[in-house]
Amino acid sequence: MIRRLLVADRGEIGRRVFATCRLVGIETVAVYADSDADAPHVTEADYAVHLSGGTPSATYLRGDLLIAAAQRSGANAVHPGNGPLAEDPDFATAVADAGMIWVGPPPKTLGTLHRKCETKTVVAEAGVPVLPTWTDPAAVTEFPVLIKPSSGTGGTGMRVVRDAVALAEAVAATRQEVGGDVYCEPYVGNVRHIEIPILADAHGAVVPFGERECSVQRRYQAIVEETPSPAVDPALREELCRAAILAVRALGYVGVGAVEFLLDQDGSFWFLELTPTLQVEHAVTECVSGYDLVRLQLLVAEGGSLPMPGPPPIRGHAIEVRLCAEDPAYAWLPATGTLHRFAVPDVAGSFRPLSQPGLRLDAGVADGSVVGQHHDPMLAKLVAWAPTRQEAARMLASALARTQLHGVVSNRDLLVRVLRHPSFRAGEVDTGFLDRHPEVFAPLLSSVDAVRISCLAAALAGAAARRAAAPVLASLPSGWRNVPSGSQTAVYDGPAGPVEVGYRMNRHGELAGWWVRAVDPEELDLAGLGQAPTIDDHPPTVVVHADGTRVVLDINGIRLTFKVHRVGEVSYVDSPEGSVTLRELSRFPLPAPEAAEGSLIAPLPGAVRRVLVVPGQRVRAGELLLTLEAMKLEHPVHAPSAGVVASLPVQPGAEVDTGELLAVLDPE
Structure with missing residues (x-):
């Protein structure tokens, strides 16, 4: 019997396993690196053990530690989570050799x-359809082909090659990248990715749980997962489940x-792999089946x-979405911050x-998480479970659109647009969905009028907060003067660049006029700012309420509420129209180096x-110079033009911050 369980992972999966352990009476142990000392998975465990270090390779991926x-x-038991160690036979053997479950x-x-x-060979011999496999590039007989690592997870190193000319070079690059x-x-492009979740015990029972x-x-x-699939009818489901059992x-296999x-599209299917983990998307299966898969996983382990x-x-x-700290509009660049x-x-x-x-929320973060x-x-x-x-889809999109997510860039807006897209609603999805629908990459708050009114709300909230904190005459309306005077203004760096927000209040504290206009960044310190435009084409607007965190505006007779959260010089504005982040700019900024x-x-x-060049080396435009690793992904740095590497101040293993110098090229 499992009495006390250590989860050899962090974040959301740690919290998920601990939740079931509390229900069934199993004591829990968390592990944490230096940066995770106050993480939710640590505070929720019965016991926690510190792993000295900051990187995964020095902490969470050290099986011996x-x-x-x-x-x-x-x-007396170890749960590997759903990271690389969950698929590591050496780690599994070491746990068993140490006398633990x-x-x-x-x-x-x-x-x-x-x-x-080898896996493909075994399942093919059992009668499961598989795609042809070539381990020798010279033996490839058809194109396009997908190059895949012989081991590993997460899509790392996978490349599509469309002709024989580029194959050898692509294979060599992939081998170098994955180190194997x-x-x-x-x-096979524009196909559906379908998986059959299964549970198998040591007594020969194998139970499939529908499809995802x-x-x-x-x-x-995947960033959106659902069950059941809109493309799978009962007959096809039975066929897929039969193949999965084989x-x-x-x-x-034993376990989850x-x-x-x-x-x-014609109903043909091919085996990809058997993933031996409690996958991220297991929550949708739990919703439609009613079973706690972690509980069953622990039962089988016992x-x-x-x-x-x-x-x-x-x-x-x-339907489940993965809410990630990354920027879809910039090649899915990961985002960091508080x-x-x-x-x-x-x-x-x-x-x-x-x-x-x-709605079900499984999160690895909370307010203040780094x-x-x-x-x-x-x-x-975030998972939505509904009768249809x-x-x-509607429930999930609405909740996401109203989510307050402040401090890091995320894929939230893209997920909402996917869920609301007519093709998604019609069930017309495949692996090429995002490539075919670039419109889903647009921010939710995309209309000019919506952005402008959010800027006004930020300025009014800022003024109200300053009045509330004023040491004297705090009861006077914001901007009050004995005689007519200029307008109040604020300058923000918005989604499309710097903007000036101007507004005039009358002697009764009512909004007499307002505007928002784009500003040339080079003119932020000029005297022209603060002067109202000669034409104010904004709709009639009444300030119903304004304080430091909430602004209610009546616009053309329609009342709209804005939540404003200010952190330092940044204002996060959320409304039914969408969300926007505004950084207040100084009128007299210091010159940047x-x-x-x-x-x-x-x-x-x-x-x-990896660093692939040396000082003095001549490089071509687009040549790969070095790579950065962040959030388990490798990000290439290419030469923007042909030239000579003049300096290279970084070496493999060096930690760098945003904006730090990586290399200098003398262009030809």
């Missing part, structure tokens, strides 16, 4: 799954996992039998199956992973 932590804390598949099975080509062998298989649609992807990773039995398939005779019935529809506020409205529960339809460079960018997953797919011509600076904080 984790096993030592389990032994020190008196744990391993909550996962047998090490031998993990060893086979680690060798993906690769293989090729036919690239995971086709809306970026970088080969794969599980052929591989000798998911068998992943590619599904073509040697118990599954309590259900077969697949549970599907109850309604569930999460000043994280508030999702109308959440019915977290980290366990819901008793009735509603989003660092070393971990996955996922902040939380349309209701679930100028970078030398040809300077390449870090676009985000991270660690230098």
